[in-house]
Amino acid sequence: MDMQISFLDRLFDAGLLIDTGVDGLYGRSGHFEDVIAAFERLIDKVGGGDGAEAMRFPPGMNREFFEKSGYMKSFPQLAGTVHSFCGNELDHMSLLKCMEVGEEDWTAGQQATDIVLTPAACYPLYPTIARRGNLPAGGALFDLQSYCFRHEPSKDPARQQLFRMREYVCMGTESHVTDFRQLWMDRGVEMMKSVGLEVEIDIANDPFFGRAGKMLVNNQRDQNLKFELLIPITSAAKPTACMSFNYHQDSFGQKWGLNLVDGSVAHTACVGFGLERIALALFHTHGLDVKQWPEHVRSTLWG
Amino acid sequence: MNETIRELLAKLGGLPVPVTDLADDADLYAVGLSSFASVQLMLGIEEAFDLEFPDSLLNRKSFASIAAIEQTLTQILNSKEAA
Numbered sequence: 001m002d003m004q005i006s007f008l009d010r011l012f013d014a015g016l017l018i019d020t021g022v023d024g025l026y027g028r029s030g031h032f033e034d035v036i037a038a039f040e041r042l043i044d045k046v047g048g049g050d051g052a053e054a055m056r057f058p059p060g061m062n063r064e065f066f067e068k069s070g071y072m073k074s075f076p077q078l079a080g081t082v083h084s085f086c087g088n089e090l091d092h093m094s095l096l097k098c099m100e101v102g103e104e105d106w107t108a109g110q111q112a113t114d115i116v117l118t119p120a121a122c123y124p125l126y127p128t129i130a131r132r133g134n135l136p137a138g139g140a141l142f143d144l145q146s147y148c149f150r151h152e153p154s155k156d157p158a159r160q161q162l163f164r165m166r167e168y169v170c171m172g173t174e175s176h177v178t179d180f181r182q183l184w185m186d187r188g189v190e191m192m193k194s195v196g197l198e199v200e201i202d203i204a205n206d207p208f209f210g211r212a213g214k215m216l217v218n219n220q221r222d223q224n225l226k227f228e229l230l231i232p233i234t235s236a237a238k239p240t241a242c243m244s245f246n247y248h249q250d251s252f253g254q255k256w257g258l259n260l261v262d263g264s265v266a267h268t269a270c271v272g273f274g275l276e277r278i279a280l281a282l283f284h285t286h287g288l289d290v291k292q293w294p295e296h297v298r299s300t301l302w303g
Numbered sequence: 304m305n306e307t308i309r310e311l312l313a314k315l316g317g318l319p320v321p322v323t324d325l326a327d328d329a330d331l332y333a334v335g336l337s338s339f340a341s342v343q344l345m346l347g348i349e350e351a352f353d354l355e356f357p358d359s360l361l362n363r364k365s366f367a368s369i370a371a372i373e374q375t376l377t378q379i380l381n382s383k384e385a386a
Contacts, residue, residue: 073339212342215361219338222363251337 024161038301059147080117083110117149139172
């Protein structure tokens, strides 16, 4: 934990991250954003020739889709819902009084809106694609990026509550999507090497909630459904996942009614880049001043 | 025990086929038992038999067939008696 706090303090002192008073909620400096933009260009360079259809959704998604996704079954502890004041003038007066007195929780009367904070960049994609009807022959590939929310306040700068995830999502047959996942595992290792980052790939699991979650964790690991690309940031013993490679089998295909041309259920896989984590890995490895980074790293990112 | 497991499987398994048609050794995942349904089944079994699955048995293998569930339960009940 000390290493996490000291790295966070150094990032604040250097002005790369901006303290907002809430753990895991930070502003970013221009230099920090430059690194993210440069790394995204590298992603474009590597993946751009694959012909993915690009889409950008805002960091909030349709609550109905969120409910149907089953997120609350697995990760209720991480979700963030958007609530608003929906009362009349009298309610407004009581609200102001409540806020002024400060004894009661003024947010208790807030009502849920139709929006939920996006938990992963690809969540709004599946229902959107299902609405189009059967997938084209040869499957489909999408390029996404979104701020995502996960309620897990922490002093570890690599565990933020609002962060950006860049994703490629592949839909098609089992062999098509698992080949895609393998391709990106190989590409991911090469990309990180090209910017001077030492990585390892390991089998992984999602942070499923509770005792029932333990079983989901074991199932996920037994079936090799999730891999992560790990880079040491605030701990050498517990390196941070900077990319993840997920094979969903046909679970999203079944849930959303994503079908192939022959009517069979589509399999899906996604590869995600944790953009802030990659930037933090670069700052941690090469130093807080980008001008001092090794020449080959600078030329790969800005060359 | 077999009957109770079958009743719970029918109620919680969400299978597209009648449980009465399944042999004890039929692969439940192959006939459509989802990850989430297997979790529901696990919780249902814990309640019905008043026991708790140890972490080491919370896996796909324990719920792969009716026979596998019986075997897992027997193992838990035996170790409970021993304790």
